Amino acid sequence: MANDSSFLFSGIRFNRKKFGADIARFQKKDNDTDSAKIWSVADDGRAKTREAVEEKTASTKKRKRKGNSSENVEGFNVFRNSASVAQSSGEVQADQESIEFSKKKNKKEQNRQLERDAIFRKQHNIHVSGYNVPSPLQSFDELKSRYKCPSYLLRNLKELGFREPTPIQRQTIPVLLDGRECFACAPTGSGKTLAFICPMLIKLKDPEKGGIRAVILCHTRELSAQIFRECKKLAKRKKFGIKLMTKSFLRNADFSKFPCDILISTPLRLQLAIKKKKIDLSRVEYLVLDESDKLFEPELFKQIDSVLKACSNPSIIRSLFSATLPDFVEDRARELMHDAVRVIVGRKNMASETIKQKLIFTGSEEGKLLAIRQSFAESLNPPVLVFLQSKERAKELYGELAFDNIRVDVIHSDLSEQERGNAVDNFRAGKTWVLIATDVVARGMDFKGVNCVINYDFPDSASAYVHRIGRSGRAGRSGEAITFYAEEDIPLLRNVANLMAASGCEVQPWLMELQKKKWKKHRPKRDSISTKPDL
């Protein structure tokens, strides 16, 4: 078509002068159109730009709206949170790194502390086993900073002249204060009593009226009375209800209205109170079995069992203490206790190193009597404790020495509670120089300054030997132990020789060449001591 119109218009000549104004008008129009076009393009561009901008703004708004709306939508929140988590995961990582760093630092510090503890324990001959055992005490003052020990107790410790904790106290006090159960073995006279009373007083904090909170069990009335006194001394200035289970107390006390924080008893009396008086031990938080190996012997088994059952508080802390810890007691302790710590000072079942030990062959019974008289005549250095294997023999020896112009007394289980108490008190007070005894006072009794223990009759077991001679050489003081032996005791000499050597005493070499024999219940039939003619 365009070609056809160009044909139509070919040969026609357009008068530009005549229509100049129109051409100009048209050109202008064209220009205008162009410019309009340009403008429209420009406008188009601008519009596009505007559109783009608007679109962008709108989409930003949309995004923002979306973003805003996301705050109300859980899924988005999760997303948003995960975004923020993603952002904060950096922080978390940094936190974790810093935790890791401080963990490492703590671990290092812990390891250093463990090393320091190990060195300190080695210095004090303390051996421990168990998980996470607390650091031993450096001093009594540390009780304040570590365990908020009340000042009355620190003051009492000072007044009683206890400047430094003994090794068993250094380790078992923190163990018990950390709420751990424990079984402990440390030499005679090394301060085990304070090791269990001190944490008990700190744990109990203040007197209460709701029932018995702590029980200390020990095998004899004399030891119960001694621990009762020690407890009172340490608790001075604090009005704790501390009770001793005496015969009359057992008979007369109304256990239902019983303001008692700490009860000290023998197993038999406590068992009777449980059975007959229905004493309530369900609140007991703290139970101590002192001389625990004695308490776990078969004849006391039922009594101990009934006490353990009656102390039904699930958060109770139980502890066993003794200078001798046979394997069967350790086994029982592990069965009984939860996550217990084992603490041994020195070597298990060892005699105290501060005692000079001697063996003397006396041949016959006559020889023994002669030897003791001669020894007293030459160098009587009271107080002296003399042990015999039975109450009959104790009475016989008393009958022989009572008229020898020395202040002598006797203690055995045939005496009344009062008479036994008097015998102990007089010996403590220095009124009696020589106390003749059965094993009733062989364990736990703290007669200050006993210079010499004489085993008139050979002890019936290794633990009896350790505990008997341990009545001297207490609290770091020196002491002496003499063991008489007759023909019937010779098979057990090697056992004593071993104990002597282990605690640093000189032993004649021939003794170490003898055979060792099982040493239990050695109470041979012996001739009478009495020199009086039978009437």
Ligand SMILES: Nc1ncnc2c1ncn2[C@@H]1O[C@H](COP(=O)(O)OP(=O)(O)OP(=O)(O)O)[C@@H](O)[C@H]1O
């Ligand atoms: N930290 C201490 N510093 C000085 N003396 C102490 C300390 N702790 C306890 N004692 C004293 O040591 C003596 C022996 O203490 P304790 O009777 O508790 O010994 P033990 O280890 O229970 O002996 P045993 O095995 O014979 O029962 C007591 O006279 C006691 O007062």
